[in-house]
Amino acid sequence: MSIRRRIATVVAAFAVFAIAVMIWAPTVGSTPISLARAFDRSIPWDDNIDAQIFFVARLPRVLAGGLVGATLAAAGVVLQALLRNPLATPFTLGVSAGASLGAMLAVTMRLELSVLGITSIPLASFAGSLVATAIVYALASSQRRGLSTNVLLLAGVTLNAFFSALILFVQYLADFAEALRAIRWMMGGLDVASYVPIVAALPLIFISFGAFAMMTRTLNLLSVGTEAAAARGVNIVGAQRLAFISASLATGAAVSLGGPIGFIGIIVPHLVRLMIGSDHRIVLPASALFGAAFLVLCDLAARTVMSPLEIPVGVVTALIGGPFFLWLLVKRS
Amino acid sequence: MTKHANTKNTKVTKTSTKPIILAAQKSVFVLTFVFFGSFVFAFSAQTPPRRIFSLVPNVTEILFAIGAGPQVVAVSNYDVEPPEVRSLPTVGALIDPDTEKIISLRPDLVITYGSQTELQDQLKRTSIPFFDYRHGGLDHVMVTMRALGARTGHVDQAETVARRLQAAIDAVKARVAGKPRPRTLLVFGREPGSLRNIYASAGRGFLHDMLVVAGGEDVLNDIDKEAAQISTEMILARKPDVILELNAANRLNDVDLKAVTDPWMKLSSVPAVRNKRVIVLNGPGLTVPGPRVIEGIEKMARALHP
Numbered sequence: 157m158s159i160r161r162r163i164a165t166v167v168a169a170f171a172v173f174a175i176a177v178m179i180w181a182p183t184v185g186s187t188p189i190s191l192a193r194a195f196d197r198s199i200p201w202d203d204n205i206d207a208q209i210f211f212v213a214r215l216p217r218v219l220a221g222g223l224v225g226a227t228l229a230a231a232g233v234v235l236q237a238l239l240r241n242p243l244a245t246p247f248t249l250g251v252s253a254g255a256s257l258g259a260m261l262a263v264t265m266r267l268e269l270s271v272l273g274i275t276s277i278p279l280a281s282f283a284g285s286l287v288a289t290a291i292v293y294a295l296a297s298s299q300r301r302g303l304s305t306n307v308l309l310l311a312g313v314t315l316n317a318f319f320s321a322l323i324l325f326v327q328y329l330a331d332f333a334e335a336l337r338a339i340r341w342m343m344g345g346l347d348v349a350s351y352v353p354i355v356a357a358l359p360l361i362f363i364s365f366g367a368f369a370m371m372t373r374t375l376n377l378l379s380v381g382t383e384a385a386a387a388r389g390v391n392i393v394g395a396q397r398l399a400f401i402s403a404s405l406a407t408g409a410a411v412s413l414g415g416p417i418g419f420i421g422i423i424v425p426h427l428v429r430l431m432i433g434s435d436h437r438i439v440l441p442a443s444a445l446f447g448a449a450f451l452v453l454c455d456l457a458a459r460t461v462m463s464p465l466e467i468p469v470g471v472v473t474a475l476i477g478g479p480f481f482l483w484l485l486v487k488r489s
Numbered sequence: 490m491t492k493h494a495n496t497k498n499t500k501v502t503k504t505s506t507k508p509i510i511l512a513a514q515k516s517v518f519v520l521t522f523v524f525f526g527s528f529v530f531a532f533s534a535q536t537p538p539r540r541i542f543s544l545v546p547n548v549t550e551i552l553f554a555i556g557a558g559p560q561v562v563a564v565s566n567y568d569v570e571p572p573e574v575r576s577l578p579t580v581g582a583l584i585d586p587d588t589e590k591i592i593s594l595r596p597d598l599v600i601t602y603g604s605q606t607e608l609q610d611q612l613k614r615t616s617i618p619f620f621d622y623r624h625g626g627l628d629h630v631m632v633t634m635r636a637l638g639a640r641t642g643h644v645d646q647a648e649t650v651a652r653r654l655q656a657a658i659d660a661v662k663a664r665v666a667g668k669p670r671p672r673t674l675l676v677f678g679r680e681p682g683s684l685r686n687i688y689a690s691a692g693r694g695f696l697h698d699m700l701v702v703a704g705g706e707d708v709l710n711d712i713d714k715e716a717a718q719i720s721t722e723m724i725l726a727r728k729p730d731v732i733l734e735l736n737a738a739n740r741l742n743d744v745d746l747k748a749v750t751d752p753w754m755k756l757s758s759v760p761a762v763r764n765k766r767v768i769v770l771n772g773p774g775l776t777v778p779g780p781r782v783i784e785g786i787e788k789m790a791r792a793l794h795p
Binding site: 185187194201202203204205207208209212213214266267268269270275276277328331332337340341345347348349350353364459463465466 | 534567682758
């Protein structure tokens with residue numbers, strides 16, 4: 157089978173799975189609804205509870221889950237290749253800690269501004285992720301020869317710790333209700349009940365995915381080594397910059413939409429590699445599709461398992477992801 | 490017969506002289522101990538604490554309400570009510586009590602919260618008495634009033650205040666009795682400008698009790714928790730007749746009020762939204778477990794039964 161055929165077949169299979177999950181997920185939930193009633197246009201909107209449960213409560217949740225899952229998984233693939241480190245996640249370089257600090261400040265300062273319907277917490281968390289990205293980028297490119305992945309990694313890890321300390325400090329000064337709200341935000345949540353935040357996150361994620369699509373071959377070479385990639389004529393510095401910035405921006409947008417939902421960015425890429433090898437031309441789209449389906453399914457568990465109570469979706473991904481990843485690790489070695 | 494009995498008795502006495510003497514000695518010792526103990530206790534009960542440190546703001550309010558205000562000499566960082574406390578020195582708060590300062594300022598009673606076990610251990614070590622408080626249901630406010638009255642030497646005043654509060658609560662109960670009880674969602678927190686991370690009062694606890702007294706039926710009755718995070722799907726499915734939302738702002742103008750209630754409009758199939766019964770209860774201290782709780786209950790009752 158030619159490589160093109162293989163890419164097409166595998167990606168199509170993953171796409172079918174992801175689409176099936178995303179069609180099925182909004183039809184189930186903690187409340188039984190009648191789909192016939194939900195899609196019945198003759199019932200006035202204000203009287204149609206089934207339609208509102210479907211279109212206001214569930215569909216935005218599923219779409220947000222799909223978007224966030226796809227982004228975090230794809231960004232994980234990109235960063236693992238860029239840093240040549242299998243333990244890298246979209247949050248390794250400080251993006252999520254910056255976002256969390258932003259959200260924390262918005263909560264404790266009781267910011268209530270909104271821009272084009274986007275509310276203060278998503279705005280502040282996105283701003284925080286931009287600040288973190290800028291700092292890490294500035295540190296890593298301060299050396300003469302382009303971007304140093306070692307510095308990138310160390311700067312990211314240190315910035316994570318530093319921002320975490322700031323988060324704890326702000327949390328300590330905050331009162332209880334605020335601290336609780338901020339902690340809850342950090343557990344991740346996809347019950348957006350509105351399409352506005354999804355639409356707001358889309359452009360940046362879309363552009364980043366465009367960048368990802370262009371660099372699959374480069375990522376293959378980069379993950380082997382920068383010398384080998386340079387020998388093949390890759391503009392190393394340019395590729396590294398593009399990879400870092402696009403992955404960070406996409407992660408920032410995803411985190412501002414769903415909170416820092418962990419494990420997706422590391423579990424999904426490894427699982428996909430285990431299934432289909434390590435060619436980024438397949439791994440990247442397959443991870444994005446599988447990440448979307450995985451997060452939508454985790455959120456489905458989050459909203460149904462303990463109903464009427466909800467489990468924070470970040471807790472579900474960690475509870476499923478942690479043991480699963482360890483099993484994977486043992487099995488491989 | 491009598492002789493016989495006497496001899497028997499003597500015999501018995503003779504054989505068990507030693508243990509009896511021992512027991513007598515013991516009981517004298519115990520009696521003395523009890524006597525002096527009760528004397529110390531009586532003495533200490535006669536001199537109520539004069540230097541009370543309160544680390545729990547709602548208990549501070551209760552202390553002032555029962556007439557123990559003049560004995561309160563230091564409060565927590567978060568105390569603002571009654572206004573008299575704003576000029577008092579502060580000694581930390583729930584998670585960060587300033588233990589060193591508290592001990593060095595020699596209080597003779599410290600009001601601690603149940604979870605402050607480290608502080609309590611320190612106080613025990615330095616023999617400083619403390620009153621261990623924990624939040625409970627609505628009835629617990631009256632219980633706390635009486636317990637503090639006994640502890641601070643204001644038994645009668647505390648009794649009066651507790652009875653008056655109970656009477657006011659009963660009056661609200663009587664007023665709403667027999668009226669249809671609207672199924673109510675009592676929201677106390679959510680992400681501003683959206684319907685994300687909604688926290689509501691659930692099937693038990695202080696807020697739940699307030700809502701029940703005010704004549705509402707808690708729409709989350711079946712959740713055996715004080716508070717629950719609730720999804721938009723659950724709100725749509727439970728169809729509350731009224732949504733009461735607590736807001737700490739002192740005053741809300743029409744623009745602010747619209748900004749607060751607007752996100753709810755998305756759930757237009759919910760009876761509360763359709764019938765314009767999303768009601769914002771604003772003002773600080775609406776739900777403080779203390780003497781002001783009746784204001785909150787009355788506000789709720791007016792909102793539920795206009």
